[in-house]
Amino acid sequence: MSDHDHDHDHDHAPLTVDEKPGYFDVMETAVRELLIERKLFGADEIRRQIEVLDSRTPALGAKVVARAWTDPDFKSRLLENGRTGCEELGITFYDDTQLIVLENTPDVHNLIVCTLCSCYPRPVLGLPPDWYKLKPYRARAVYEPRAVLEEFGTSIPHEVEIRVSDSTAIIRYLVLPMRPEGTEHLNEAQLADLVTRDAMIGVIQVEYKKEAA
Amino acid sequence: MEGSLLAKIEKISGVVPAEGEVPLFNEGEAVAIAMRSPIGHYRMPTYLRGKRGKVEAIIPGMAVDNEEEGYGRNAGSKGHYYRVAIPMTEVWPDYIGSANDGLRIEVFENWLEKPSDV
Numbered sequence: 001m002s003d004h005d006h007d008h009d010h011d012h013a014p015l016t017v018d019e020k021p022g023y024f025d026v027m028e029t030a031v032r033e034l035l036i037e038r039k040l041f042g043a044d045e046i047r048r049q050i051e052v053l054d055s056r057t058p059a060l061g062a063k064v065v066a067r068a069w070t071d072p073d074f075k076s077r078l079l080e081n082g083r084t085g086c087e088e089l090g091i092t093f094y095d096d097t098q099l100i101v102l103e104n105t106p107d108v109h110n111l112i113v114c115t116l117c118s119c120y121p122r123p124v125l126g127l128p129p130d131w132y133k134l135k136p137y138r139a140r141a142v143y144e145p146r147a148v149l150e151e152f153g154t155s156i157p158h159e160v161e162i163r164v165s166d167s168t169a170i171i172r173y174l175v176l177p178m179r180p181e182g183t184e185h186l187n188e189a190q191l192a193d194l195v196t197r198d199a200m201i202g203v204i205q206v207e208y209k210k211e212a213a
Numbered sequence: 214m215e216g217s218l219l220a221k222i223e224k225i226s227g228v229v230p231a232e233g234e235v236p237l238f239n240e241g242e243a244v245a246i247a248m249r250s251p252i253g254h255y256r257m258p259t260y261l262r263g264k265r266g267k268v269e270a271i272i273p274g275m276a277v278d279n280e281e282e283g284y285g286r287n288a289g290s291k292g293h294y295y296r297v298a299i300p301m302t303e304v305w306p307d308y309i310g311s312a313n314d315g316l317r318i319e320v321f322e323n324w325l326e327k328p329s330d331v
Contacts, residue, residue, distance in 0.1 A: 146310045161313040169256045169279040171319045
């Protein structure tokens with residue numbers, strides 16, 4: 001710990017990478033260095049793209065949801081075309097993907113998954129959580145969605161249709177959760193605070209507890 | 214969702230569309246997903262091959278075939294994607310849940326067929 005000489009009041013192990021890079025880490029580094037060496041793109045472009053990705057978080061999706069809850073015209077445009085709806089709020093799409101916004105209703109509960117890999121509405125939600133990319137979720141979301149939802153603490157009545165959208169190619173999905181009851185007095189920003197990443201994936205519903213407010 | 218304009222507008226006679234420009238399938242039409250096993254990059258999950266469903270929507274606009282794109286072959290490979298609805302009970306005979314539960318997936322046109330008995 002001798003090289004860890006700054007002062008703060010908690011203990012932690014030195015922040016170092018001791019593990020040897022894995023096969024894919026080495027391959028990524030090799031390909032990246034080759035592409036830069038051949039001037040197919042530059043290090044600054046990679047850095048810029050990381051900056052783009054880092055700027056995307058679920059807070060953007062939450063803003064979209066809150067706007068849809070409070071502005072019926074916006075909501076209908078958003079459901080018509082998810083991408084241009086988000087672009088209205090200044091959320092740019094830096095790739096060729098389209099976005100379909102799936103509205104949860106008392107009759108339909110939507111859930112999104114990518115069984116092949118990790119397609120995810122990154123422009124509006126940022127990077128997906130690890131569990132979204134792992135095989136258990138990817139396989140089970142399409143095979144036993146109700147059991148998966150129960151594990152997230154979400155119980156959907158039998159008469160409500162579960163609609164699982166498997167994202168595989170050019171389309172990304174964003175779930176528009178139902179606005180919880182008792183939130184009539186909240187403004188758009190307060191509503192956005194209630195909307196979480198998992199609700200926009202569809203594994204949970206948005207809840208509002210008055211006593212917690 | 215807005216469907217493909219080409220599928221909806223009244224056709225003016227004499228206009229010849231390019232090959233693949235007019236969607237082969239209409240909204241609401243019964244379709245089957247092809248049963249084939251190409252080697253290499255594919256975007257049609259195995260668990261849905263051979264399953265039947267119906268076209269819920271034609272994705273507006275045309276887009277590249279992602280499978281061809283995987284090999285850098287983009288030119289001229291634009292076509293229609295469809296949002297296809299498949300009942301969970303069609304996918305999984307032992308499905309536990311409601312008979313109303315369903316799956317949605319976007320499928321490139323070359324994976325869709327007319328069901329054999331329709």
